[in-house]
Amino acid sequence: MFPDSPALPAGDEDLRAADAIARAAAAALRGELDTYPKPGLVSPVDSGSHTDMDAGTFRASAAAITPFFAALARAGAAGAAMPALRRIGLDAETAMRAATGGVNTHRGAIFGLGLLCAAAGARPGAGPGALGRLVRERYGAAILDGPVLLHAPGARARRRHGVGGAPAEAAAGFPTLYQVGLPALRRGRRWRPGDPQAARVEACLALIAHLEDTCLLHRGGPEGYAFARTEAARFIAEGGVAQPDWRERATHLHRAFVARNLSPGGGADLLTMTLFVDGFEAP
Numbered sequence: 500m501f502p503d504s505p506a507l508p509a510g511d512e513d514l515r516a517a518d519a520i521a522r523a524a525a526a527a528l529r530g531e532l533d534t535y536p537k538p539g540l541v542s543p544v545d546s547g548s549h550t551d552m553d554a555g556t557f558r559a560s561a562a563a564i565t566p567f568f569a570a571l572a573r574a575g576a577a578g579a580a581m582p583a584l585r586r587i588g589l590d591a592e593t594a595m596r597a598a599t600g601g602v603n604t605h606r607g608a609i610f611g612l613g614l615l616c617a618a619a620g621a622r623p624g625a626g627p628g629a630l631g632r633l634v635r636e637r638y639g640a641a642i643l644d645g646p647v648l649l650h651a652p653g654a655r656a657r658r659r660h661g662v663g664g665a666p667a668e669a670a671a672g673f674p675t676l677y678q679v680g681l682p683a684l685r686r687g688r689r690w691r692p693g694d695p696q697a698a699r700v701e702a703c704l705a706l707i708a709h710l711e712d713t714c715l716l717h718r719g720g721p722e723g724y725a726f727a728r729t730e731a732a733r734f735i736a737e738g739g740v741a742q743p744d745w746r747e748r749a750t751h752l753h754r755a756f757v758a759r760n761l762s763p764g765g766g767a768d769l770l771t772m773t774l775f776v777d778g779f780e781a782p
């Protein structure tokens with residue numbers, strides 16, 4: 500619980516870099532939260548398919564976990580191995596629950612964004628793909644060998660439905676982020692210059708169409724999961740945010756997800772991570 504006093508030594512320059520990385524992580528969390536319409540997900544407009552949290556809960560959670568992203572960046576800079584990162588990640592989860600009254604707002608984001616912050620702290624250079632490659636090479640095997648948290652809903656969904664979920668995505672170096680999220684964000688920007696919401700909605704829907712999202716599975720079962728992916732893929736195939744009425748279409752989809760109590764939390768997390776990587780790896 501002491502994110503400011505890691506066991507690992509760090510020079511002034513590493514400390515400044517770690518703070519900048521944590522600020523970028525916080526900005527990515529804000530960018531995701533402020534995006535609307537995202538099907539079934541919480542935003543400042545409404546709480547989507549969630550009754551126990553709203554945008555205020557997410558803001559409180561983001562403020563509580565931001566110092567841990569700096570700690571993860573410092574740990575990455577110091578060459579820490581996965582068990583050290585895991586301890587910081589679990590402390591961040593504790594701080595999240597303290598700030599939200601026990602609600603899981605950012606568990607997936609702490610895990611994935613946390614690994615990316617550790618990679619960013621290791622200064623892999625700013626080239627395309629650098630962060631994901633470093634996560635895969637340095638932490639991939641340990642992520643897959645790590646302890647399975649049996650009580651987690653995602654772990655149950657992974658066992659029951661045979662999907663890889665968050666650990667597999669991270670261990671492989673975030674292929675869905677690089678192959679789906681980033682290209683969608685960038686084409687959304689080209690199609691709708693000056694409308695950052697549109698680019699984020701394009702990325703969000705593209706991610707939902709492709710990700711093996713255990714949040715969708717544990718809430719909606721195989722039917723809900725298939726519905727969400729098919730409808731998100733249809734939105735993208737029909738032109739995505741290039742459509743003149745993209746906002747109405749996305750709002751319609753949001754309502755359809757809420758009617759079925761579906762929430763693509765993994766897609767939301769990958770959107771956050773896409774925004775972070777987009778900033779960090781920009782030429």
Ligand SMILES: CC(C)(COP(=O)(O)OP(=O)(O)OC[C@H]1O[C@@H](n2cnc3c(N)ncnc32)[C@H](O)[C@@H]1O)[C@@H](O)C(=O)NCCC(=O)NCCS
Pocket residue numbers: 571584585586587588589606607608609610611613614648651652653654655657663664665666668710711712713714764765766768769
């Ligand atoms: C591995 C984690 C994510 C637990 O995963 P698990 O699938 O067992 O549980 P759970 O579904 O509750 O959490 C997963 C969360 O990830 C997100 N998610 C779901 N599917 C995916 C996916 N395919 N890709 C990415 N994220 C996803 C969702 O938001 C979901 O809530 C993690 O909480 C964990 O082990 N934490 C320990 C701390 C740690 O190792 N940290 C690493 C450094 S920060």
Ligand SMILES: Nc1ncnc2c1ncn2[C@@H]1O[C@H](COP(=O)(O)OP(=O)(O)OP(=O)(O)O)[C@@H](O)[C@H]1O
Pocket residue numbers: 531532539540541542549603604605606607608652653714718762763764765767768
């Ligand atoms: N804007 C968002 N709206 C909703 N969920 C989000 C959002 N951003 C990220 N998420 C992710 O979705 C997950 C929350 O999903 P969910 O409510 O299904 O939680 P759970 O703890 O897995 O299950 P349950 O609350 O149903 O027991 C969080 O881990 C979080 O990382």
